[in-house]
Amino acid sequence: MAEPMRIRATMTGDVADVKVLMNHPMETGQRKDAKTGQLVPAHFIQEVTATVGGATVLSANLGSGVSKNPYLGFKVKGAKAGDKVVVNWSDNKGDKNTAETTIA
Amino acid sequence: MNALRRNVLKGAAGASTVAIAVAAGLLKPTQAMAAWNAPAFDAKNVGAAMKGLDVSSPADSKDIVIKAPDIAENGAVVPVEVTSKIAGTTSIAILAEKNGTPLVGNFTLSGGAQGFISTRIKMGQTSLVRAVVKAGGKSYTAAKEVKVTIGGCGG
Numbered sequence: 001m002a003e004p005m006r007i008r009a010t011m012t013g014d015v016a017d018v019k020v021l022m023n024h025p026m027e028t029g030q031r032k033d034a035k036t037g038q039l040v041p042a043h044f045i046q047e048v049t050a051t052v053g054g055a056t057v058l059s060a061n062l063g064s065g066v067s068k069n070p071y072l073g074f075k076v077k078g079a080k081a082g083d084k085v086v087v088n089w090s091d092n093k094g095d096k097n098t099a100e101t102t103i104a
Numbered sequence: 105m106n107a108l109r110r111n112v113l114k115g116a117a118g119a120s121t122v123a124i125a126v127a128a129g130l131l132k133p134t135q136a137m138a139a140w141n142a143p144a145f146d147a148k149n150v151g152a153a154m155k156g157l158d159v160s161s162p163a164d165s166k167d168i169v170i171k172a173p174d175i176a177e178n179g180a181v182v183p184v185e186v187t188s189k190i191a192g193t194t195s196i197a198i199l200a201e202k203n204g205t206p207l208v209g210n211f212t213l214s215g216g217a218q219g220f221i222s223t224r225i226k227m228g229q230t231s232l233v234r235a236v237v238k239a240g241g242k243s244y245t246a247a248k249e250v251k252v253t254i255g256g257c258g259g
Contacts, residue, residue, distance in 0.1 A: 046140040067226050074222070
């Protein structure tokens with residue numbers, strides 16, 4: 001179910017620029033299936049956490065108002081090249097995924 | 105309709121319970137943050153969502169910059185970038201005011217993360233996109249109008 005996500009982290013000066021692209025349908029629960037006319041059940045990422053070098057830098061709650069295949073960008077000061085960046089998410093159905101990279 | 109009202113009421117009660125638990129020190133703020141804030145996300149209007157976030161009457165701030173298109177042709181994907189220049193920014197929440205459930209995301213920053221969040225949101229119709237920033241125990245806000253030609257909710 002959980003498809004791989006893409007993550008990239010680059011240093012700009014002394015700030016690490018982290019970009020994450022998650023693969024997820026992000027169903028609001030309000031959309032109707034075009035064929036059956038039934039509501040598509042809500043299915044969206046609820047929690048995202050990110051760590052850089054083992055320290056939590058971001059813990060986010062998302063709602064169904066985030067676009068399909070969510071993109072998330074954030075900046076971390078004081079990180080250095082080679083630090084490990086780990087991003088985890090979990091959705092309202094209990095699916096989870098994680099991805100990691102090192103800052104380039 | 106009545107069921108909806110019940111939910112809203114339940115949501116409001118739930119939010120204050122969490123707030124009391126935090127105040128009493130029963131829950132560490134980090135733990136409270138980690139759990140998905142259902143009352144705030146289920147809220148059907150901006151006021152209730154802010155209450156769920158434990159924010160009351162945030163001050164308008166020019167130090168919050170919202171970068172979003174003036175006109176979004178496709179409401180399903182509206183890029184939004186929020187930069188907070190307020191020192192000690194600890195969280196950024198993004199709300200699309202006229203969405204069925206206005207709260208889109210609440211981002212808690214720590215460990216050197218800067219006051220910056222970039223993401224893409226859905227918008228049902230033309231509305232203000234509001235950012236609510238918490239810094240040093242106070243809350244600040246700014247908003248920018250985005251005109252939507254094709255809504256991205258339901259459809």
